[in-house]
Amino acid sequence: MALDFSNLELIQGAQNIYINKIPSNLYKKFIHDAKLPNNASISFMWKCTKSNEGLAVTDDYIVQLTATKKALIYHFDNLSRVYFSPDQIFYLYDLNGDRCGTIEAHFFGLSNEAAVNDFNRNLIKEFFNDRIRTGGFVASTAEFCLQAIDRIEKLGDIGEIVAQDLDIKLDYADKIISIYDDFHDRHGHRMIYYNNLERYLAIAMCLKGEHFESLKIIDNIIKDDELPEPEYWYSLRGSILAEMKEWYTAMIWIKKAYDISKIATEKLEYQKNIRELKEKMRDNFLDMHPSERKVVLIADEINSIPKNSFTVLDKNFIPDGLIFSNGTYEEYQLYIAHPIVANTYIPISDYNANLAVDKFDEFFYFVQCLGAKSISYRKSSGASSTQQQKQEIKVDGKLAVGKGLIKPGVNGNYSSDKQLSTNIGEANSRFKTQTFNPNKKPYIPTGLNWYPNDINWHRLYQQRIEGNILSHHEVINSNSIKGLTSIENTNVKAAFKNFFVDAEVNYHKLVEDNFNQSNWIEVEILIDFESIENLQDNISDTENEYLTEAAFMLEDDGLIDDRERAALERLRTRKGISRERALELEKNITRNNPSKEDEYREEYIALRKSGILSKRDRQWLLRTAERLKIDSSRINEIENAIEESYA
Structure with a gap:
């Protein structure tokens, strides 16, 4: 058993003394010369380097070894007290109060008069008198800690317990915390992480779902610059972060453990853990909170990144179902999530322009379904930089700009001076008109992404079915679509630079490609609609069946109650009718x-x-x-x- 001899570590100016950790060669020689049992537990030793003299202290006795290898043994049970006099002699007294032995000061490592001072003499005297008075040395804090760990390990194998039901895990965690608290109450709070008791406390808090408390414990430990085996604590922190489903941050900490580990088997295990985390991130990516996956970087590096910047996806572990607007992804490219379509990502450099085109394409289809007979549009685009400049565009045709109409001149051209929020470089524009022959009354098609979130489109639909609006002007501008706020953009850019600062890539060019090259696009659209009077309802057989059933339910009280709604919903699903179309059919009943x-x-x-x-x-x-x-x-x-x- 390790005993608490820490007080003797305070002896000033002592030479050649050893406490608890006795060198093996000195221990064996002393045991041999003093003829002590081979398993003698020596907690303190002084050994002369020039002679056979030495002194050893066990829990039961003091052994003084003379130059002639004579061993003088003083059992604590036979002593009443000790005294360390100013004449540099350590006196021992038997149970009758008679002096029974003397030990010179140099046997305690005090080889000169300066070392035999009042502090040292009193410290040694009180230390041994406490042992005589109490009947035993106090076990060291480390020994009690080992006992506490032994009690925890007897609770069961932690690897098996974490796979058990919640009640079993909570009971296990509570018992660990009880053992820890008992140790703390008895011995005070010390930095005792080196003997793993803090590890069990961190695990217990994690099992109870107190992940942040668990991380606090570990963070308090890894602050120590002289932390022994820091890789163990790094990997434990990574494991807890993985429990919190912070996959990438967990990878960062396990990689830190991998980088400093010198044991081949450990490094292989860390590599395995990182791969498993990449797989989990791939499989659970779309379940992450939208704010956590709003911006992603495609790269196979694992570097620290600040929160509220971006998430890194390994190019070899791209989540299934992820769609990139340009058909594929590029390494070291930043992408922003589509604001509506969760699994679609767009390069940050073309984000606004790409979304503007996407919105235009849907709007074009949307107004066709509202009965457009003519759609004229002017699409302008160019490269953007950071200053302002006026733009002059000349195109053929007739389009609305702002609130008025631009009338063509004699040559059929029009000119528009327009102050833009960006500097236009090499702007280009094209004009196009398409005509249609609509025959179906206005309806909301299925699969629209922008419509549910755009109140103006809702209003246009209402104007068509209620007011029979015959023309409409719309402007879709990439500058009105914000991918990132200015703060978000600053955070992402700073994190992007730091991510590559130590990498063997030309990160200046990467910054240029991702942040300094962007395009703008503006589409002005003029729609002429067919009058609703000239359009047919075109109700299919399946829709007519739904219409008949809904009309029957409305006959009695003019309302569809919850039970009737459930029956209609089953019919709608079975017949493959969209919710929007079903609502339109029900409205037709009232209109009739x-x-x-x-x-x-x-x-x-x-x-x-x-x-x-x-x-x-x-x-x-x-x-x-x-x-x-x-x-x-x-x-x-x-x-x-x-x-x-x-x-």
């Missing part, structure tokens, strides 16, 4: 019986003529709607259409 709606419309207009509707007016309208059995969504449509006429 306009008399009730006309009555409500007349009431609303009559009350509206007096000005803003009062609370009393609103109550009257509510009772009218209930009597006529018109649902709230249809009421909103009617009122909005009326309010448009007042705008």
Whole structure:
């Protein structure tokens, strides 16, 4: 057992003394010369380098070895006290109070008068008198810590316990914490990480789901510049981060462990852990919070990156289902997630322009489904830099710019001076008109990404079905689409530079490619619509079946209750009808019986003529709607259409 001889470490000016860690060759020689048992546990030793003299202390006795190899043994059980006099003699007294032995000061490593000072004499005297008085030396803190660890290890194999049910893991964690707290209460809080008790506490906190507390424990340990075996703690921190599903940060810490480890088997294990983390990140990438995967860098390096910058994807572990706007990915390229389509990523350098084109393509399809018979558009694009400059573009045709129309001159050209927010370099523009022969009433097609999030498009749809709008002007500009805020852009750029600062790549060119080259694009669109009166409803057989069923449910009370809605939803799914189309079909039922709606419309207009509707007016309208059995969504449509006429 290791005993607490730490007080003797305070002896000033002592030479050739050893406490607890006795050199093997000195230990064996002393045991042989003093004829002590081979398993004698010596906690303190002084050994003369020029003679056979020596002194050893065990838990039970003091052994003084003379120059002639005579061993004088003084058992603590036979002593009443000791005294260290100013004349440099250590006196021992038996149980009767008689002097039974003397030991010269140099046997304690005090080889000169300066060393035999009051401090040293009192320290040695009190140390041995405490042993005589208490009946035994106190075990060292390290020994008690080992005992605590032994108690924890007897609780079971941690590798097996982590695979058990939550109740078993929590009980195991609570027992570890109890053992740790008992040690802490008895021996105070010390930096004892070198004997693994703190490791078990960190694991216990992790099992209880207290990951941040677990990381605090480890972070407090790894602050020490003289930390023994830091790779162990780095890998443990990585394991806890992996439990928190912070895959990339976990890789960083395990790589730190790999870099400093000198044991081949350990390095192989760390490599295996990193690969497993890359696989987990690949398999769970799309489940990460959108803010954590908003910006990604394709690279196989593992370097520290600050939070709120970007996530790194290994080029060999690209998540399944990830789509890159240019068809494939490029190494060392930053990508930003599409704001609506979760699995699509766009290069940061072309993000705004790419989204503008994507939005234009969808809008083009959207207005076709609203019954467009002619779509004219001017698409302008160019390279952007950091200063402002005016742009003059000449194209053929007739398009709306701002709120007015640009009328063609004699030669059919028009000129537009426009102050842009960027410096236009090599701007180019093209004009195009397409005509169509629509025959289907306006509807919302399935698979739209931008429509659900754009209120202007919703308003355009309402204008088509309620007001029969015949023309519309739209501008889609890449400068109005923000991929990153200015703060986000600054953070990403700084992190990007730091990521490659030690890499063997031309990171100046990488910065140039990712941040200093960008394109702008603007599309102005003028749409002429076919009148709804000339369009047919074109209801298919499956849609007609749904329409008939919905009409039947509305017959009794004009409403579709939860039970009826569930039955309609099953029918809609079975027939492959989109939610948007089903809603449009249901609205058609109300439109085919306009008399009730006309009555409500007349009431609303009559009350509206007096000005803003009062609370009393609103109550009257509510009772009218209930009597006529018109649902709230249809009421909103009617009122909005009326309010448009007042705008």
